[in-house]
Amino acid sequence: MVMNIDIAKKVIKAAIQQAQEMNRLCSVAVVDARGFLVALHRMDQALIPTVDIARDKAWTAATFRMPSSDVGRFGDPSSPGFGFNTQNWNDRLTTIPGGLPIMDGDQVVGGVGVSGGTPEEDVTVCRAALDKGFASKA
Amino acid sequence: MEKITLEMAEKMLEAAERWAVLAGYPSSIAVVDEAGAVIAVHRMDGAGPMTTDISINKAFSAVYSGAPTLMLARLLDPRLTGKTIGSGGLGLLTQAKLRLMFIPGGNPIRDGEMKVIGGIGCSGIPDGVGEISDTTAVQAGYAAIYEEHD
Numbered sequence: 139m140v141m142n143i144d145i146a147k148k149v150i151k152a153a154i155q156q157a158q159e160m161n162r163l164c165s166v167a168v169v170d171a172r173g174f175l176v177a178l179h180r181m182d183q184a185l186i187p188t189v190d191i192a193r194d195k196a197w198t199a200a201t202f203r204m205p206s207s208d209v210g211r212f213g214d215p216s217s218p219g220f221g222f223n224t225q226n227w228n229d230r231l232t233t234i235p236g237g238l239p240i241m242d243g244d245q246v247v248g249g250v251g252v253s254g255g256t257p258e259e260d261v262t263v264c265r266a267a268l269d270k271g272f273a274s275k276a
Numbered sequence: 277m278e279k280i281t282l283e284m285a286e287k288m289l290e291a292a293e294r295w296a297v298l299a300g301y302p303s304s305i306a307v308v309d310e311a312g313a314v315i316a317v318h319r320m321d322g323a324g325p326m327t328t329d330i331s332i333n334k335a336f337s338a339v340y341s342g343a344p345t346l347m348l349a350r351l352l353d354p355r356l357t358g359k360t361i362g363s364g365g366l367g368l369l370t371q372a373k374l375r376l377m378f379i380p381g382g383n384p385i386r387d388g389e390m391k392v393i394g395g396i397g398c399s400g401i402p403d404g405v406g407e408i409s410d411t412t413a414v415q416a417g418y419a420a421i422y423e424e425h426d
Binding site for chain 2: 142143146147165172174175176177178179180181182186189
């Protein structure tokens, strides 16, 4: 399965619905399996920087094939991966929670990133996007 | 109309996408607010990865310059450059952290008093191949918000 605009719209719609229920103003980004942006929506009055943060989270989740919060463990000073934070990573690497890979079975087909609330709230919105939006595809 | 809402942005994207389909070229379309910040972007199925950033930057450039990116493109035309190098658009090339686009396909959105309240950009439709260009698509998107709000 390949990410397409219809799936991306469904995922974003579900995320925005969840954010509205939680009374949060968010940006939601969906990228394909290569990390390229497919769709991005910013809710009315949501802060400007949330646009790029949401996109960065989606990129990180899709390309590392893991939640953006898990990526932080590579930067642990006691681990051999220490120093990875100094890499350029296309300027998009983030370890802030709120980005989840979009999985079809065991295959990563893209990533979703949410920014606007606390990291925990962003993850909740992400989960809703996957459980309600992506699950309802086609 | 003072601000562009997400709902309006989606309407504009839909209208512009219809024209991209008509042209036969999958494209990316972006709508930004009066600060040049993204409200909504869609990359249609089949559109290349680079079209997203180009459409965003075209919309941003239209807001930033207050003119269609077609006019920025004209600033680079060597035939229109004055006697002094730099009196044309060359000096603009490095503006805004290299985000300025000099390719037609981005238009500012104005309210009833001609104040810029946002921008719309399209990327993916080649210019001069058919009757429809990126500029045509964004004009269709622009028209879509006035259909209901007037």
